Each structure stands twice: as C-alpha cells, then as structure tokens.
Amino acid sequence: MSKTFDLNKILRPHIISLAPYSSARDEYTGHVGIFLDANENPYGSVTEEHYNRYPDPYQAEIKQKLAPLKNVSIDRIYLGNGSDEPIDLLTRATCTPGQDHVIILPPTYGMYEVSANIHDVIIDKVSLTDDYLINVDAVLQAITPKTKIIWICSPNNPTGNVMQPEAIRTILENFDGLVVVDEAYIDFTETPSWTQHLDQYPNLVVLQTFSKAWGLAGLRIGMCFASPELIRILNKIKPPYNISLPAQKELLKGLNESGKKDEMVADILKERDSLCNMLAQLSLVIKVHPTDANFLLVQFEDAKAVMDYLINEAIIVRDRSRVHLCAGCLRITVGTQEENEAVIESLKKYKPENITV
Known part of the structure; x- marks a missing residue:
C-alpha cells in the first residue's frame, strides 16, 4: 500500500x-x-x-x-x-x-x-x-x-x-x-x-x-x-x-464498435506471431525480440543497409539502431498478412549490392 x-x-x-x-x-x-x-x-x-x-x-x-x-x-x-x-x-x-x-x-x-x-x-x-x-x-x-x-x-x-x-x-x-x-x-x-x-x-x-x-x-x-x-x-x-x-x-x-476493435486486435496478434516466425528464419536477422505490442524490434547484421534497401522497396520501417540498447535494430509494425508477406519476400531478396542511394 x-x-x-x-x-x-x-x-x-x-x-x-x-x-x-x-x-x-x-x-x-x-x-x-x-x-x-x-x-x-x-x-x-x-x-x-x-x-x-x-x-x-x-x-x-x-x-x-x-x-x-x-x-x-x-x-x-x-x-x-x-x-x-x-x-x-x-x-x-x-x-x-x-x-x-x-x-x-x-x-x-x-x-x-x-x-x-x-x-x-x-x-x-x-x-x-x-x-x-x-x-x-x-x-x-x-x-x-x-x-x-x-x-x-x-x-x-x-x-x-x-x-x-x-x-x-x-x-x-x-x-x-x-x-x-x-x-x-x-x-x-x-x-x-x-x-x-x-x-x-x-x-x-x-x-x-x-x-x-x-x-x-x-x-x-x-x-x-x-x-x-x-x-x-x-x-x-x-x-x-x-x-x-x-x-x-x-x-x-x-x-x-468495441467488438470490431477486439477482432482487429486478434488479427494483429495472429499476424504478429506469423511475422515473428518468418523473420526468425531469415539469415540476415540476428534476433527478434519478444514483444507484447503491435510491433517487433528486430536486430539485423546491418540495420542501416536493410533500412535503405526497404525504403527502395517502398517498405517503411523505423530505424532504432542509434537508440540506447537497440544497436542494429529496426522496429517493424505488424501489418496485414499481405503487407507482412511483402516484407518477408523483399528481405529474402536482400543483398547489399541491391541498395541504390
């Protein structure tokens, strides 16, 4: 008390x-x-x-x-x-x-x-x-x-x-x-x-x-x-x-419409688990941090290069690599199934030489 x-x-x-x-x-x-x-x-x-x-x-x-x-x-x-x-x-x-x-x-x-x-x-x-x-x-x-x-x-x-x-x-x-x-x-x-x-x-x-x-x-x-x-x-x-x-x-x-809110949350949680699993299987990903939110903090071998590549692919995530204790990390919001699959497909094609600045 x-x-x-x-x-x-x-x-x-x-x-x-x-x-x-x-x-x-x-x-x-x-x-x-x-x-x-x-x-x-x-x-x-x-x-x-x-x-x-x-x-x-x-x-x-x-x-x-x-x-x-x-x-x-x-x-x-x-x-x-x-x-x-x-x-x-x-x-x-x-x-x-x-x-x-x-x-x-x-x-x-x-x-x-x-x-x-x-x-x-x-x-x-x-x-x-x-x-x-x-x-x-x-x-x-x-x-x-x-x-x-x-x-x-x-x-x-x-x-x-x-x-x-x-x-x-x-x-x-x-x-x-x-x-x-x-x-x-x-x-x-x-x-x-x-x-x-x-x-x-x-x-x-x-x-x-x-x-x-x-x-x-x-x-x-x-x-x-x-x-x-x-x-x-x-x-x-x-x-x-x-x-x-x-x-x-x-x-x-x-x-x-609280019922609709609950449905959207359930969909986001389902997609969060799926996105987490797909990211964890990528060789360029070092770690997917556990989350209780609608986003994932993901550590990459070269976060800045991956961020630049995704921007060129018109996929916008948040670079948190310069934030305290978040070196090498990007923050990725959980999207729809189609959006999440697009992120994974783009990352599967990632090569450093793909980046055009």
Whole structure:
C-alpha cells in the first residue's frame, strides 16, 4: 500500500491557486436554448456538417461510455489531444523549469524527454537492463527531493516488452511523486492494466490511447486515468476545447464498435506471431525480440543497409539502431498478412549490392 500521498506537495504552487479560463460551455452545459454566449456563427458552417458550435470541453458523453469499458469512474478520466497532451500537462503542472527533475528509463518513448526539454526540466536517465527491464534499485537511487515524475512505458516502446509489475509496485510505494505508466500498447498483451490499482495508489497515473488497437490515430485522442484530484488539475490547465467536435463524434461511433476493435486486435496478434516466425528464419536477422505490442524490434547484421534497401522497396520501417540498447535494430509494425508477406519476400531478396542511394 502506498504511503500517504499529498498531491499539493508536488504541484507547482501557482497551479494550485490558478484561476482557469472559464469557457461559455463551463457556464452553461445544456443542449437546448438560444445560444448567444460564445460569439459563434448563428447561421451554421461553410461545410455540410454543422460545426459552428463549440464542442463539450469535458467530453461528458464520451466519458459516460468509456468509464464502464475501462472499469473506472468518470471523475478519474481525462481525454487529451493524443497522449502527448497529458504528458505535457503533467510536466507543466508539477515541474518548475530549471529546478525540478523527472526520471526516464531509456530506451523508451521519446516524448517524455522532449516534453521535459521544452519546459526546461532536468532529466535523470536510468537505463533499463540489457533485457529491457526496470533496474529498481537504480531508479530508487536516482530519486531526489526535486524528482516529480517517473515515466514508465509498458509495454515499452521501442522494445515491446511489459515491465515487471513488482518493480512498478516498489517504485509506487517508495516515491512521493507521480508514477506514470504509459499503456499505449496494453490491448496487445494479456497483462492487466494498471488502471485497476488507481484506488490503491493515489500517485499512479495511467496513459492509454485510441491510436493503436482502436485504429483511430487520425483523431488524436489519448486517455489519462488518475486520482480525481489530479484530473481536476489537468482540466484546470488544459486548452478550453482540446478535442474537436468531429473527433468527438467519430470517437462516440467508435466506442460502439468495441467488438470490431477486439477482432482487429486478434488479427494483429495472429499476424504478429506469423511475422515473428518468418523473420526468425531469415539469415540476415540476428534476433527478434519478444514483444507484447503491435510491433517487433528486430536486430539485423546491418540495420542501416536493410533500412535503405526497404525504403527502395517502398517498405517503411523505423530505424532504432542509434537508440540506447537497440544497436542494429529496426522496429517493424505488424501489418496485414499481405503487407507482412511483402516484407518477408523483399528481405529474402536482400543483398547489399541491391541498395541504390
């Protein structure tokens, strides 16, 4: 059980007393009436769809559908412009520029570091082990009185593996700041979500996304689950209308199709196993790392040459060979059966002399 956690101790003092912007939809939340409060165009839109009215700033209808799907209460949900928005807001809410610290565990998702750099926050890097797991002792030793956030990606990007639960639990119980578990790829693993532990750990924050399993990357909507107190802070400092009306409408449709999402996930998992097996049989592949995500981290004898060759074949993968602990590795997203077979057929034909720069 986490020791007593005081959110106010890690918030920047002026955030606590900040008076948020009050939008027209904050002052009146009804849907019926003559709306003359927000300086909108009363005649409609230049498009066939009517987008002349501002969207719900707190996405209440979406949260009502999402809460039972995630088994969390509505007051624990924040929806942002991708997961990048809550990453930014959590940093801004807690970290004083030039003074406070965050801990990241490379190799990991790059936006934690980018957000810290944007806000002039000091970054303490604690490397994962050689098998891409959390070095708990090193993380605990890196914590200082100025450490506000520890970022943990699980399943991890770019390595694909789930972080050991006991390590996350130990960090939660021995750190007075926020522990953020980014679960962008949680739908592709059988490991339970950390959202089930929100009541137990008030310093726990969980990020998820609609971009991967739901196939809604173009809508740019991310989920943040946390204590009601922290959610209120995020709502206080967010942009007034952070998710557009078209995006909200499409997401509401999507939430009615959770069965289709499950079917797509099953197809991706089937193709992931097939792609993994086919890659492992290629002589130019050194290792296919175990994965719980919708991608594979694959080590090649000459990753840059293979990357250049695949680009010439109009097959685009991600070069991670210069990322910490990922030397010689390319990250390959699991595609359709046809796409995966095309990758394998191209790699079977690979010869260094095939590359034209």
